[in-house]
Amino acid sequence: MRIIWLIMRKDLLRRWRSPLASLVFLAFPFVFSALIALAFGTGGEGRMPRFKVALVDEDRGFVAGLVRGAFGQERAAQFLEVTETTHEEAMQLIEHNRVAGAIVIPAGFTDAVLDRRPTELRVIRNPAEAIGPIAVEETAEFLALFLEGAASVLSGPIERIRGLTEEGSADGGAGAVPGAGTLGGAAGQISERPVVPAPADWAADERVAEIAVAVNHALRGARDYLLPPAIRLERADAPGVPVLSDTTSPAEPAAASADDDARFLSIFKYVLPGMATFALFVLAVGLTADVFRERRRGTLARQLAAPLQPQKVVVGKMLATMGVGLIVALLMALIGALFLGARANPIAFLLLCVLFLLALTGFVNLLYSFARSEQRGATLASIVMMLMAFLGGSFIPLEAMPEFVQRLAVISLNYWAIEGFQALLFSGAGVAEIARPLVVFLAVGLVSVLLGGALLRGQLARGD
């Protein structure tokens, strides 16, 4: 026991020394929830219709070009149809109820972003529409954050890009296009990163900054404390437009925005179990890969040369991963409780988390013990992880999947976790009601630990 405790404490201490690498996992559910909330918009009612939006570029600079480019990107294009107009035309379009809103890039925007001075993207909502303006605003907000993040992460490169574009615009203003490609790509990465990062570079500052920006977005309420925004989003309802819905009445702006938030948050809560499950999976895959790092650095061999049973090294490391996972799960629960008003039976929640983490770490450990190298281990684990996430309903609600997928779902650990978390969150379930997932996890956990131990012993006997 002492040995296991020592090994676990050592790993926890190491994690504690570089907490960002572990906290990154906390960000995943939020990034994805935000994306899915955007994609599904109205929360489970299916896909949103495409909204029309007017874009007014009074800046015409290189960063403004990025914003224009971003609207053309696939994800935005799925629910937004953008027309470039002048300010006046935009107001007319809103008045005639032809667009859901307008985004105005003010003059001097590019310079302000590049100099990292505060600036704003203006969103003019069409108060006659209920949902459209939210989508427009969300997009604008994402953009603001991406640009902000990109500007701080890429401040060096930006200076160079700026040099290029200024030269470029000297010979005809075409310079904004390649620049837009570059930074637009960076922004796209933030939103489209469902795959696990290579274990080696979690702690890379860029990644951390990107994730921080994404988390920042998710934690709307807390964003001012996390990263003071450089680009402010100014919201305004167009005046003098007949109002169709009370909730967005310009006369009650406070109520309107509270309602928007409520809508956004309820969507968020709906996807949270799936995302949290996926996040814990990512965490298990990532942290368990530490065994490869220990192998590479010789610390694993050194431990095996100590007077101990080799399985204890594995168990100690598993417990440490479960510990970090539990902390992340509790943080997610805390955020869910504070921001989303999520409530669950605490004992059942804890039990579900612990057993899910046991099954996860045991299972991932087993996967890795089949892999000859870190590279192959990471590939194998990512594939299995994504497969389980899709099958189990982490990304897309199971009801939306073909029937044969739904039947296969039971082989996914995510499926059981989501079933458990949803029961806790939405049906006020206690331990008895989530007995099924608990038993599944316990069984998977025990079997994989035993099997993993046997495999390890075999490998050691062969001497590799």
Next chain:
Amino acid sequence: MLVVESLSRSFGSLKAVDEIGFQVKPGEIYGLLGPNGAGKTTTISCVCGLLRPDRGTIELDGVALESDPIAFKRRLGVVPQETALYGDLSARENLHFWGGLAGLTGGALRDRTTAVLEAVGLTERAGDAVRKYSGGMKRRLNLAIGMIHEPKLLLLDEPTVGIDIQARLNILDVVREVVRAGTIVLYTTHYLEEAQELCDRIGIMDHGRILAEGSLTELKRMVGEGEILTLKGRFEPGELQSIVAEDEHVRVVSLEEGQAVLDVGKGQGEVTGVLGRILRKGLAVDDISIQQPNLQGVFLKLTGRELRD
């Protein structure tokens, strides 16, 4: 007493360690000297139970590694070739972890941590993350970890590779200190001087085999008092062979195109005599070196190659 007998370990068809055997007494440093790839690390890995040998036995004071690995390992300290440390942790935390694994607890663990930190001169930096250490400091901590639990047998695998003189001298001093306390030390190196200075007995290792073994004096005696003459140039092996064939003072150690290593017999001036005879025959020699009978000479004589870093 450490007794290793007919130890063999192959990787595929490569015989990394090939039927080696040696014994080391308490208070003795046994050096395994050999170039990279000689099989030193493989030997150490077998002795510390990380690699299962294909053949052979390893016993420490009568306890066979195979029969009771945990009891064996409890009396064993290892200083691996790579600095196997946790960079995020401080030296003290590293020592507490590794000392704890080795079986130390409570006050004993704290006392020993303080003692080894002092011995390797890291007391002042003990609280810093190891990540920030220089190569030499990491090597010293690597050594401190290996000896924290005062093991009966200490295995050191090239503990001074790639560090500054200061750190190296410190490490050698600490090892001498440990041996004085009656520890059995198995020390591998590819530095001749180190083996020469530090080790009581040396096994010269190449291609998985121990070619010769003994104290420095014994090894030197094996080469005789003769000197090693190395010739390089544009000559055919046959040419040289015919010149030295009848020379009773000369023994050919190795002979290949453009390079010959000759063992020239005892007696003052023999070398110059032999050299003169060779050069008078008009052999195209570009480079001549004469090696005194030291460890380098022994290695050269045994393998026909020089041992270089």
